[in-house]
Amino acid sequence: MFIGPRRAVLIGTIAAVALTIILLPLIFALTSPDLDLVTVRLDRVALMSVEDEGADLRTSFVLENPTDQTATTSRIDFELFADGTSLGPHTISYDDIPVNGRPAIFGKDSVTVSETFTVKVEDAGLLKKISDNPETIKWRAKGIAQIESTLTLVEKPFENEI
The missing domain is CATH 1.20.5 (Single alpha-helices involved in coiled-coils or other helix-helix interfaces)
Known part of the structure; x- marks a missing residue:
């Protein structure tokens, strides 16, 4: 043929x-860059205000990027613990923000992302401790952060205590 x-x-x-x-x-x-090298850690938890059944807390996470490529995050889903007691699941989300408006994690650099949210604390003793002396509490966060770069998305699990 x-x-x-x-x-x-x-x-x-x-x-x-x-x-x-x-x-x-x-x-x-x-x-693609090795986004598994990006680390997520709880940096601090600050008390903003206390109400009858809960408190407004501002959580800050540090995202460190040891690679040469710039990355970003679209969301951080986490559960916050105060002295071993769960304060429930929370999310820091940038899903509705275009990629160029999300926090940039430049190569060999770090960025801090923060969010304020209200938590319900059913343990009156823990709520009193949070309101009276929040710096003595052992804060722990466990969750998953979505780290993105150009055409790559990695779900990075993390857990740490401050």
Whole structure:
């Protein structure tokens, strides 16, 4: 069977597109930054105000990027603990913000992200301790942060105590 020049160009084009579709994820995997090296840690918890059944707390997380590539975060889902007592799940979300407006984690640098939220504290003794002497509390956060760079998304689990 004879293949004409038009048919050869068409077959070559289809093969090139198919090869690109097949190899593109491999190319991105080989050239993407190692976002697993980014670390997330609870930096501080500050008491903003105390109410009858709860408190307004401002949590701050430090995201450190030891790679050369710039990354960002779209959300941090975490559970906050005060002296071992869970204060419930919370989220710091940048999902509705375009990528260029999210906190940039530049290469070889770190960034602090903070959020204020209200927690319900059912233990009256713990609420009194939070309001009277919050610096003596052992704060712990456990969760998952979504770290992004160009075409790569990594869910980074973390857990630490301050």
